[in-house]
Amino acid sequence: MDIDTWVWWLIGAVGLGIPLVLTAMPEFGMLAVGAVAGAVTAALGLGIVAQVLVFVVVSVALIAVVRPIAARHRDASPGLSSGVDALKGKHAVVLERVDSNGGRIKLAGEVWSARTLDTGQSFEPGEEVDVVEIDGATAVVM
Structure with a gap:
């Protein structure tokens, strides 16, 4: 029994989601979203080169855009005094x-x-x- 390529991408996304939960490093979540994008690309019938390219582009774009925004929000939040x-x-x-x-x-x-x-x-x-x-x-x- 052969497993479709998109299923492997989803397994990879879940695999990347586990360290996200265990370490609270958002980069793993962004890579997991990239893997889901790779799964969608595979489900559309595009080749492995397109799948990997979509995975890389989505992952890098998320890390490049979301990470600085999250860092700005983290640094801007006022500390609560007690x-x-x-x-x-x-x-x-x-x-x-x-x-x-x-x-x-x-x-x-x-x-x-x-x-x-x-x-x-x-x-x-x-x-x-x-x-x-x-x-x-x-x-x-x-």
Whole structure:
């Protein structure tokens, strides 16, 4: 029993899809799409040279076009901050006078100990401050 050429191309596409899933390298997916294009070419009755040519052209085109676009999107996506890193840059309200020795603020719905970034600066209750950093369990504000 002979297996048609297009079936071999589909087996190759599945074979290329396995490392795509295991390694999350999108290039394998692009090669798998090229193999599917080769299978379509074989199913249309074109020769092996045309099949290989279609496989190469589709695979290279996908890698050349899609990969840079995906890299741009990956690099442009903002990183999500969590924990104390997410609190940097937030606004807070002074509850108890804050100076370089300490004080209390309300930050993200919670009461935090705080101190000023500048030693000569102080903030009175009700004033808004910006959180510059978190030092242990103390918010450094300005």
